[in-house]
Amino acid sequence: MKIAIIGSRGYPYVYSGYETFVSEVAPRLVAKGVEVHVYCHKKLFKERPKEVNGIRLHYFSSIKSKSLSQWSNTFLCTMHAVFSKYDVILYVNSANGIFGPLTRIFRKRTAINVDGLEWLRPKWKGLGAKVFYLSSKMATRWMDRIITDADAMKDVYIEEFKTESVVIAYGANIRYSRQPELISQWQLEKDGYYLIVGRLIPDNNALLILEEFIRSDSGKKLVIVGDVPYQDEYATRIKAIKDARVIFTGYVNGSDQLAELYHNCFAYFHGHEFGGTNPTLLKALAYGCAVIALDTKFSREVLKSEEHGVYFSKDKDDLCQLIREIEKKPEKLATLKGKSRLRITENYTWEKITGQYFDLFQEMYTSQK
Structure with missing residues (x-):
């Protein structure tokens, strides 16, 4: 089974929630026998190995603009992915829901982790809020599986978009004081x-x-x-x-x-x-x-x-x-x-989270045969 992950800054670049998610889940999926491909923001990596810890890496550029950087990078990654032989493409970030029509045209099985209620955040007033709302709505219309990270978020997507979702939470690693x-x-x-x-x-x-x-x-x-x-x-x-x-x-x-x-x-x-x-x-x-x-x-x-x-x-x-x-x-x-x-x-262990993603990908993979 071949899986592509698009929408984070890349691997093993750890910056925020999405990158932590990739850094924790991708190696565990590899250990389960999954071939994992992670798409990376080229500008963030001085060294660009083709593989790290068994994870295949692909580097693409983006427009140097705060508002267009992510979308331009995701567009290039998507165009590469739809012409590659992946069984499932996983997007992170609801902003990437706008790429659903592309993956549908090329008949790629696609899931998206929509994360939070971006359109309600005060920093995305006006046009920004409308764009995030539209992207989330497009994801529910065009992508095969919507992944929410809480039951309460699942309820939001049912109420707001009349769409069911698969609930897979985030994870954490237990730690004790050392110094x-x-x-x-x-x-x-x-x-x-x-x-x-x-x-x-x-x-x-x-x-x-x-x-x-x-x-x-x-x-x-x-x-x-x-x-x-x-x-x-x-x-x-x-x-x-x-x-x-x-x-x-x-x-x-x-x-x-x-x-x-x-x-x-x-x-x-x-x-x-x-x-x-x-x-x-x-x-x-x-x-x-x-x-x-x-x-x-x-x-x-x-x-x-x-x-x-x-x-x-x-x-x-x-x-x-x-x-x-x-x-x-x-x-x-x-x-x-x-x-x-x-x-x-x-x-909320990463082992549990990885197992849930594996089961989802397996179900999506076998359903298309």
């Missing part, structure tokens, strides 16, 4: 701080969490990991707030340093509003964090409601009061920390 001393570079101590990890964009709600934390008068610190790679009014507002308890680390590129920030925090704040199974939330569980999450159906699904998390709303003072209550009775968070990794082993 707790690494957090000392930020003058931090174990359980002495809350943690936020993510891009400083409105739908991750870092500003709301920061303001609520400051009003709580907590004696702990708040560590904010992340930024945006461009000038942005929202990110600037966040970073302009001055409080001795708040630490902005920017991007933390060292995986060991970032892991220790997770391992040793008092609690992890998860403010992500849109999307299905969020990789950062899974990482927090896999690294042993107690999770305080924005109350969304997506977070509740991952955390099994109150079993693995506590929740706050966007109402003023709601999180502030929750922080005060938790610090008076920290036993709840200690309980959450003690069983957080169980949620990963129960439902």
